Amino acid sequence: MMTAPYDPSTFEPKWQQFWEDNQVFKAKLEPGKPKYYCLIEFPYPSGAGLHVGHPRSNTALDIIARKRRMEGHNVLYPIGWDAFGLPTENFAIANHIHPAKVTRDNVNHFRAQLKRLGFSFDYSREVDTTDPAYYKWTQWIFLKFYEHGLAYKAEMPINWCPRCKIGLANEEVVGGACERCGHEVTHKVKNQWMLAITRYAQKLLDGLENLDFIEPVKAQQRNWIGRSEGCEVDFQIAGTDERLRIFTTRADTMFGATYMVLSPEHPMIEKLADRIHNIDELRKYREQAANKSDFERAEMQKDKTGVEIKGLMAINPATGQQIPLWISDYILMGYGTGAVMAVPGHDERDWEFARAFNLPIVEVVAGGDIEKEAYTDIDDGILVNSGLLNGMKVKDAQEAMMDHLEGLGISKRKVNFKLRDWVFSRQRYWGEPIPLVHCPDCGIVPLKEEDLPLLLPDVDSYEPTDSGESPLAAITEWVNVPCPTCGQPAQRETDTMPQWAGSSWYFLRYCDPHNTEEFASKEALDYWMPVDWYNGGMEHTTLHLLYSRFWHLFLHDLGLVSAPEPYKKRTSHGMILGENGEKMSKSRGNVINPDVLVDEIGADAFRVYEMFMGAFDQAIPWSMAGARGAKRFLDRVWRLQDMLDADNQSYSDSLRVLINQSIKKVGEDFERMKFNTAIAQMMTMVNEYYDKGHITAGDFKALLLLLSPVAPHMCEEIWQNQNFGGYIHQQPWPAFDEAFLVDDQVEIAVQVNGKVRMRMMVPSDMDKQTGEKELPNRPEVQEQTAGKQVIKCIYVPGRLLNLVVK
């Protein structure tokens, strides 16, 4: 009897219901059973709904999760919602709907969309960062930071739109202008909450050593943390007791320092204002700089701007000479000491600045032509014009100079980090309230644990206030509270936390999501943590991924989590582009909704296509035709049911070899995230089965087991149709037999001087020595080398024979 045509809509919802009803994917804490924790970055539930980019990561780790279950692991594969954030807030403002309702609706939409794709999430562990039962613990962890002195206040610039009179996120600043009104964005200094991530810079760097993160992620985190070794040196300001401190990694070039540059915000300027002849000019320049972003200030191509500080000179401690002081906006107060010594002979930026302002350029390392350009490739150079360092190699000079300066008592070796502390407060509504009270007598007072969560109050308007304060500042009945310590009238902190807060620890909450006493029980954390495999986007490498490592390292130091690092392994997926090869976005009109795909080709085919379309870690344009090809492949698998014999043994040795090779390759490829080649291998199996015209149940089962993590619905359906016993998700992952991985004979290429001339069959177990001795004597090989002298012969077993002839 012919099997009914492949129609996924007749069974995909059925199996989704079955898995749910039977709690097949519910993760249970079972000590003694090996656990495996798969994690994907929980989505931001935007109003636009799921697009085909989301499921790429989900499907990949769903394959791993399903494979691990078949391998006997107790798998935790959770899902949740990273739901605080700007788009929801802006939607709420525009449409006068409470952001909590917007979030609820979006989450329901997302969940329904995800469920149609058949992911093996444990939905009973869903977390939502905007749920008070969740953010209670986000607040609680913040208070731990505060208690331990890692949360502090500092003056920081925010983006400010003078027309809208609101603070803006970087996201809302487009080309230096306000996204809403187009007015030029300026900076406004605000007292902000900071988290001292820099105190963990070294630990965050060291921790990377032993983690199984893909190399680009490690490299990016290392570069972001940016450790550099050098020294701080004090330059005397001539005629004063003031010293100007700089940081340099190139003490060896100090004899070439012909001027210095300060950040326009450097405090020394105001301190010595009365000695500076052009102080007004400097203040004006500082004002202009304040309106630029750091990135604009850092732009290399732009023309160098700067102003000389007239009336002050510094003394170069190496040469003893007086050198001029300048300010320029490319020097940022936030890195190093906010001042540099300029060595124009050997630094490109300094060279250009010196040229632009006609400052002296001195060569201190021989070899370049400093008239034409800065000579920067100096690591193996020899010092000149450098007093005591003359004739030394750069590396030695560096050490010698640092020792010398230290001896003079004006320098200290110093390790500097590029990493900056984390601005942790936002003047927004839709975020976790910071649970602190400002008391005129007691100062800053944290809320007591029993008073958490501090709920977001209901408000009528979510707009930030025109003073730049959070909308919460306008709700006096919420703001005015008695001090938790002394009972005097006091005010609540009105800033909220950034969206990164909730996502910095959600993987811990998944371990024990309904706990009302702790953020998660020790037992659950000890069992499930660390995350065994975390997949996400490259764009989160230096923010979310680093922030969450920071939180975890901190909690570990407090003894609240056992694992030192949260994630054992980190991989990344590439972006899915629109059919036109451009980034998918509403404005480009090239967004593809997975619902449409489920309707047309089914969830399984969609999953197969997402995994087959190209290299997992690279950006790939979507192709509707390609997606239909995936459906065609599953259709061919489905119709194998009509070619089925009851036997278990393969019909030929070569087929048996193919199946064993496939079991090995598919398993290994899944682990290496080479899903595309794993699926290609399964397609090859199917093509082979069609060639034979009929297959055995044993061979068919092997294919279904390999395919089931990718196309779970169809594989369950066929397994049941054919009465193969039980459910396919309960079957063990297939094993291959080493003995059947190769045929007796294998075809190799025969090259003459590197060009392929013929092919021939050789025994597959022939080793290199035997091959090189015997194969050139074969008559068909001799034919190729007739009349020529063989001077060398290389045999690569099972691959090729190369004869070098004259």
Add this chain to the structure above:
RNA sequence: GCCGGUGUGGUGGAAUGGCAGACGCGACGGACUCAAAAUCCGUUGGUAGCGAUACCGUGUCGGUUCAAGUCCGACCACCGGCACCA
């Protein structure tokens, strides 16, 4: 400017230094059909040749090697990120 990534047929892509183009998509031809769709079977890097075959071919230019898409050096283009790494 810095950091990271990517350049392979008409197209998405494959390839532990060892036969470039697996597996798809598209296209073309054939079978089935009254016809179409679906399906099945075949062909499909370029040039020359009826053909066996020959030569060329993985962004560019050099190098190492018996052998280079892969390793090394210099460069070009594109994509992503950025807080001038002092």
